[in-house]
């Protein structure tokens with residue numbers, strides 16, 4: 799059987815087409831640092847990545863990974879909720895990446911939740927530059943994740959186009975819902 803790309807992999811493939819050296823971007827849920835590393839490598843030494851997480855363990859993992867890969871110089875690690883972008887980011891950003899849920903290998907109770915994710919998304923849309931994008935990997939395989947994904951979709955379906963274009967990469971023929979990608983592009 800052909801191995802299909804996972805939602806997290808498609809998020810990187812699609813994001814790569816819009817990321818450039820020197821951009822200012824946000825990782826809204828840095829977790830173990832894989833997305834932060836991806837962003838840091840693409841924006842380069844002249845770019846900037848703001849990496850948010852509510853858990854010290856996540857920031858420590860991200861700091862370790864970025865340091866090992868010599869990418870920490872362009873990253874600001876912030877222990878706060880992604881509801882509070884405006885406290886740390888003083889001008890428009892070119893991209894925001896969310897990977898929802900809990901820290902792999904960490905406490906499953908500390909997870910993103912519907913209210914704070916919706917608030918954060920709305921704050922993110924306010925500071926997104928024209929031409930920028932927001933990538934979200936959602937996990938509807940458990941009740942809380944399903945509610946979170948449904949409410950995100952409800953919010954995004956109501957956005958006017960232009961300037962907002964919202965797409966998904968989602969498996970339809972599986973018995974239980976799989977992780978999927980929601981990608982929001984703001985027109986130039």
Ligand SMILES: C[S@@+](CC[C@H](N)C(=O)[O-])C[C@H]1O[C@@H](n2cnc3c(N)ncnc32)[C@H](O)[C@@H]1O
Pocket residue numbers: 826827828829830831832833834850851852853856878879880881897898899900901902908909910911914
């Ligand atoms: C699936 S993990 C992220 C994986 C990560 N992007 C990576 O590449 O390894 C989700 C993360 O979201 C964090 N999180 C939960 N609520 C948050 C919030 N309100 N603001 C920021 N991060 C949050 C969790 O602590 C967890 O580390």
